[in-house]
Amino acid sequence: MELQAIQNKIYEIRGLQVMLDFDLAALYGSETKRLKEAVRRNIRRFPEDFMFELTKAEYEVLRTQFATSNKRGGTRYMPFAFTEQGVAMLSSVLNSEVAIEVNISIMRAFVSVRRYLSETSHHAVKEIEDLKQRMKALEEGSEDAMAAINDLSEDTRKELDDIYLALSQLAGKQKQVTEKACRKPVGFIHYDKKKGE
Template structure:
């Protein structure tokens, strides 16, 4: 799995928004979650509710169930922060390191890729599939027409062979009615 796909797999939809969770971001940045949270809390004015929000216990439990993951970090004392795309962008100003900047660029690309994938309507994918099915159907019809042409030629040849065999049988029947060639034994009428 490449970096973009890995990042995309960490984007979740919560409260109708695509977000990334603090522990996933901390892992990508190569830091501990508590340090990321500390940096965010020290700069809380940079993170309004449309940039970042704290998950409820129910949201976190639903997310864990939906993703079939266990809580590998042990019990969590604090619920994770969920960062929207703008919140992740704001993190780069709070976590001012080369790694954070590089990771943020990749995360922004992942959010853009997800947005493009979602903006590409299913209809266009369905239309593409329908076109492929139509082309396949047309190809199959052409193959069947060719097959039928071969069958018609074969049928004509088989009829000719049958006619020839029938003629040979008729000739063979007429040859049985001929007088035999050769010597006749005396006292026998038919020497076959």
């Protein structure tokens, strides 16, 4: 049985990784009704952390995620959701060779999903830590720059302000000179020497 196909049938509901009764019935080659009957006959084997029934609201949210939501149509009974432990318990309730083989594949799929989530969260934590270090370095750099500016004496600040003022005045004069040079003479045709006219 293909692992990816099983992984695609694992959903997160109420913060738990679960599989739904109709998906499990299809994997076991059984009817959903028969699977539910077997569970109800052995309900003591399925505490709430092994299996729970979806609410209508949960089912509606989940139905929007199904690619074939029309196929499921309206249902009178809400699906059962089985955690990894609940799926393991199903093999003892169903007690067939097919159920045992399917359960082995399902357990591998749960382990694979758990490993993926663990690795993803580990990478996310590392990236967040890297970002924190970069922010800290930027903050320290900004604090050092501000401290250096604050350490300047009043005379040094005055001299820097004078230099900035002189530079801006020179820039303004240069702009005026450039504008005058670009004016065209009045009263006769001006020939452009670069074009050789």
